Amino acid sequence: xxxxxxxxxxxxxxxxxxxxxxxxxxxxxxxxxxxxxxxxxxxxxxxxxxxxxxxxxxxxxxxxxxxxxxxxxxxxxxxxxxxxxxxxxxxxxxxxxxxxxxxxxxxxxxxxxxxxxxxxxxxxxxxxxxxxxxxxxxxxxxxxxxxxxxxxxxxxxxxxxxxxxxxxxxxxxxxxxxxxxxxxxxxxxxxxxxxxxxxxxxxxxxxxxxxxxxxxxxxxxxxxxxxxxxxxxxxxxxxxxxxxxxxxxxxxxxxxxxxxxxxxxxxxxxxxxxxxxxxxxxxxxxxxxxxxxxxxxxxxxxxxxxxxxxxxxxxxxxxxxxxxxxxxxxxxxxxxxxxxxxxxxxxxxxxx
Amino acid sequence: xxxxxxxxxxxxxxxxxxxxxxxxxxxxxxxxxxxxxxxxxxxxxxxxxxxxxxxxxxxxxxxxxxxxxxxxxxxxxxxxxxxxxxxxxxxxxxxxxxxxxxxxxxxxxxxxxxxxxxxxxxxxxxxxxxxxxxxxxxxxxxxxxxxxxxxxxxxxxxxxxxxxxxxxxxxxxxxxxxxxxxxxxxxxxxxxxxxxxxxxxxxxxxxxxxxxxxxxxxxxxxxxxxxxxxxxxxxxxxxxxxxxxxxxxxxxxxxxxxxxxxxxxxxxxxxxxxxxxxxxxxxxxxxxxxxxxxxxxxxxxxxxxxxxxxxxxxxxxxxxxxxxxxxxxxxxxxxxxxxxxxxxxxxxxxxxxxxxxxxxxxxxxxxxxxxxxxxxxxxxxxxxxxxxxxxxxxxxxxxxxxxxxxxxxxxxxxxxxxxxxxxxxxxxxxxxx
Ligand code: HDD
Ligand code: HEM
Ligand code: HEM
Numbered sequence: 018x019x020x021x022x023x024x025x026x027x028x029x030x031x032x033x034x035x036x037x038x039x040x041x042x043x044x045x046x047x048x049x050x051x052x053x054x055x056x057x058x059x060x061x062x063x064x065x066x067x068x069x070x071x072x073x074x075x076x077x078x079x080x081x082x083x084x085x086x087x088x089x090x091x092x093x094x095x096x097x098x099x100x101x102x103x104x105x106x107x108x109x110x111x112x113x114x115x116x117x118x119x120x121x122x123x124x125x126x127x128x129x130x131x132x133x134x135x136x137x138x139x140x141x142x143x144x145x146x147x148x149x150x151x152x153x154x155x156x157x158x159x160x161x162x163x164x165x166x167x168x169x170x171x172x173x174x175x176x177x178x179x180x181x182x183x184x185x186x187x188x189x190x191x192x193x194x195x196x197x198x199x200x201x202x203x204x205x206x207x208x209x210x211x212x213x214x215x216x217x218x219x220x221x222x223x224x225x226x227x228x229x230x231x232x233x234x235x236x237x238x239x240x241x242x243x244x245x246x247x248x249x250x251x252x253x254x255x256x257x258x259x260x261x262x263x264x265x266x267x268x269x270x271x272x273x274x275x276x277x278x279x280x281x282x283x284x285x286x287x288x289x290x291x292x293x294x295x296x297x298x299x300x301x302x303x304x305x306x307x308x309x310x311x312x313x314x315x316x317x318x319x320x321x322x323x324x325x326x327x328x329x330x331x332x333x334x335x336x337x338x339x340x341x342x343x344x345x346x347x348x349x350x351x352x353x354x355x356x357x358x359x360x361x362x363x364x365x366x367x368x369x
Numbered sequence: 370x371x372x373x374x375x376x377x378x379x380x381x382x383x384x385x386x387x388x389x390x391x392x393x394x395x396x397x398x399x400x401x402x403x404x405x406x407x408x409x410x411x412x413x414x415x416x417x418x419x420x421x422x423x424x425x426x427x428x429x430x431x432x433x434x435x436x437x438x439x440x441x442x443x444x445x446x447x448x449x450x451x452x453x454x455x456x457x458x459x460x461x462x463x464x465x466x467x468x469x470x471x472x473x474x475x476x477x478x479x480x481x482x483x484x485x486x487x488x489x490x491x492x493x494x495x496x497x498x499x500x501x502x503x504x505x506x507x508x509x510x511x512x513x514x515x516x517x518x519x520x521x522x523x524x525x526x527x528x529x530x531x532x533x534x535x536x537x538x539x540x541x542x543x544x545x546x547x548x549x550x551x552x553x554x555x556x557x558x559x560x561x562x563x564x565x566x567x568x569x570x571x572x573x574x575x576x577x578x579x580x581x582x583x584x585x586x587x588x589x590x591x592x593x594x595x596x597x598x599x600x601x602x603x604x605x606x607x608x609x610x611x612x613x614x615x616x617x618x619x620x621x622x623x624x625x626x627x628x629x630x631x632x633x634x635x636x637x638x639x640x641x642x643x644x645x646x647x648x649x650x651x652x653x654x655x656x657x658x659x660x661x662x663x664x665x666x667x668x669x670x671x672x673x674x675x676x677x678x679x680x681x682x683x684x685x686x687x688x689x690x691x692x693x694x695x696x697x698x699x700x701x702x703x704x705x706x707x708x709x710x711x712x713x714x715x716x717x718x719x720x721x722x723x724x725x726x727x728x729x730x731x732x733x734x735x736x737x738x739x740x741x742x743x744x745x746x747x748x749x750x751x752x753x754x755x756x757x758x759x760x761x762x763x764x765x766x767x768x769x770x771x772x773x774x775x776x777x778x779x780x781x782x783x784x785x786x787x788x789x790x791x792x793x794x795x796x797x798x799x800x801x802x
């Protein structure tokens with residue numbers, strides 16, 4: 018048994034935070050996608066179900082991203098500096114997506130009046146949906162660039178051709194895979210928060226996204242073998258391969274559960290599948306932060322800084338875990354559409 | 370526009386934008402919680418109406434605060450990778466602690482905004498309290514990062530042997546931190562309180578003098594008065610700290626070109642950096658020496674003691690400082706005038722107009738205060754250690770990004786103002802039946 022160094026522990030922590038962001042924040046992006054694609058006679062019902070599910074939790078889910086950034090620049094400052102130079106443009110686009118997504122969601126939920134069909138509501142809605150769809154693609158592509166070897170450090174300077182690192186077929190396919198995973202998670206979660214024909218709508222969407230996820234995962238492999246051969250090799254490692262295969266099988270199983278309408282099972286399996294796939298990637302990427310020039314051990318901050326993060330963690334968790342539990346218990350504990358309808362939020366309306 | 374200038378302007382612009390929402394994030398929850406608490410105690414409807422209306426406005430403000438704050442977390446790296454490589458793990462200690470504060474804030478804001486009707490009245494009120502604590506906590510923590518950039522405590526160890534530098538103590542035992550955090554956090558309360566005063570005083574000027582408005586104005590001024598009076602007191606502490614740690618910045622704030630015994634306090638005026646004179650300032654002999662060092666005869670270091678390449682922009686620093694102090698003084702006077710009006714039981718039009726002005730003045734002070742601090746620190750990003758020019762990203766074409774941000778934020782800002790007006794118009798309290 019190897020004892021992990023503080024740097025290893027910090028890297029594992031970063032992967033944990035990334036996982037939380039993927040499962041919670043990812044589902045919120047997916048919610049935006051389904052908002053964009055809402056259709057049929059119940060389009061409006063779909064949109065309000067999404068809004069109702071996301072409203073109380075999206076800000077908390079979003080903080081995982083901030084936490085991830087902070088963790089990276091605190092624990093791996095030199096790798097962080099390299100990534101922000103190498104991915105200057107895509108990260109700005111991610112930022113644009115994050116800003117537009119959050120702002121238009123808030124504008125739509127809390128401000129705009131005049132009913133869902135009002136032109137302004139629709140503009141905010143379109144911005145929300147489009148930003149939600151594009152951002153996960155960019156995030157996935159950025160992840161592929163970091164592990165694909167597109168960002169190099171040559172003689173201390175970062176060398177990354179403006180597009181070539183994150184706009185390869187492999188990176189784009191990984192981006193699409195991320196989008197499919199987000200959409201699948203969202204639809205699977207939404208089946209639990211809806212009923213009747215709305216539930217059926219989200220069931221069908223989950224099946225579509227699930228098939229997309231499986232197809233893209235299979236497609237991604239040959240592209241990876243071509244564009245990121247080292248990563249491909251490392252997928253076969255004993256630590257990574259079982260997780261990736263397991264994640265794939267869990268996705269299939271979860272899809273089957275959606276099909277059979279065992280929604281709580283499907284939700285649990287979809288989350289587990291996401292976890293397995295991400296950790297499989299993590300073990301394949303190990304020991305690099307930015308492949309191939311920055312390893313966990315060489316990019317890590319000095320020991321005191323690392324220890325400090327690790328020591329504050331239990332204290333923070335003591336604050337965080339009960340609060341998060343409360344939040345999800347109040348808003349996700351029971352199907353809000355079941356029995357009593359959720360009371361409309363008191364939004365005073367003008368008597369015009 | 371050079372790349373460095375574009376990066377600085379982008380940082381300044383996005384920080385200035387975030388600051389507006391951050392200030393509300395500190396002050397608004399307190400007022401919300403107090404109002405709801407008063408309702409639970411007195412059962413007077415108008416307190417409930419206020420709590421709900423303020424919660425509604427808060428939802429929009431908080432959302433934009435969160436996304437603009439996220440933008441800053443990215444930009445800190447995107448624009449200043451050299452800084453993050455050098456100092457990331459040091460300032461990160463503060464950010465990790467702040468991350469927990471953000472979490473608490475975001476979680477409880479969800480519970481508070483969507484919890485009406487789902488939680489018992491008491492439980493609902495209780496969910497407001499962590500928000501009111503986490504807001505100022507995150508402000509104080511982030512200011513800890515800035516305080517370290519102003520006065521990099523423990524830097525000698527960090528430069529000598531990074532692996533021996535305990536970053537937490539460097540950041541949190543920085544003597545500059547409590548002073549800055551106090552002044553900057555109280556400023557957020559002042560800004561929120563007077564902004565609310567502006568809105569309700571405006572309504573009263575339009576003839577809507579109902580109980581809800583009077584209660585709102587009263588609550589806002591209780592907080593505003595306390596904060597306004599605290600500003601010159603805590604500002605004086607800040608000034609003394611600047612004199613101690615950043616004498617060149619103090620000289621720029623006061624346009625003190627030469628080293629002088631018994632330096633005067635200059636009020637107003639426009640510095641001429643070429644001629645090294647100040648035109649049109651009112652001078653109080655010995656005033657600066659007394660304020661900075663407690664004795665009218667003390668020596669104050671002038672700008673001429675360092676080469677001009679180490680000068681910050683003198684006119685911007687000087688004028689911003691004058692604007693902050695001027696606004697701060699005006700706020701104290703306006704607050705006192707209000708209480709005089711309350712005693713005489715008449716809120717006259719002159720007073721109401723002054724109250725309408727108070728919100729913009731408070732935000733002016735908030736923004737110009739930060740300009741003093743940040744522009745006055747130049748050309749350093751970490752004072753005396755790392756130059757801003759050495760921290761900037763090597764990527765070219767930054768002016769385009771800067772302009773894109775200005776356009777995006779202009780759009781967001783306009784939408785927020787427009788929506789808040791609608792939120793306000795939607796309230797029954799606005800339409801006097
Ligand atoms: C409502 C806002 C507000 C008001 C009324 C004042 N200030 Fe202020 N001031 C700030 C808001 C602010 C600020 C924006 O929050 C700053 C920027 C950095 C900081 O710590 O607080 C600041 C900084 C700041 C600094 C520089 C600190 C540094 O560079 O490290 C000094 C010397 C003062 N203030 C002094 C004063 C004085 C003498 C005031 C007398 C009325 C005053 N301020 C009113
Ligand atoms: C929200 C309140 C703040 C405002 C309005 C503000 C304002 C500014 C301004 C005007 C500049 C440009 C200075 C110049 O280039 O001449 C600047 C630069 C900068 N500020 Fe602040 N600042 C604030 C708080 C902070 C905090 C809390 C931090 C620390 C995390 C920070 C970090 C920086 C950095 C890294 C730069 C760029 C480097 C530099 O110009 O020195 N600022 N800020
Ligand atoms: C002195 C200047 C600052 C103050 C007082 C301040 C304060 C706050 C407050 C109170 C919030 C809560 C959100 C709200 O109510 O709007 C917030 C949000 C945020 N701030 Fe700032 N902030 C400052 C500068 C910065 C800087 C320099 C950064 C990053 C480098 C930053 C990053 C963030 C982030 C990421 C959020 C979102 C947190 C969430 O989602 O809950 N802030 N800030």
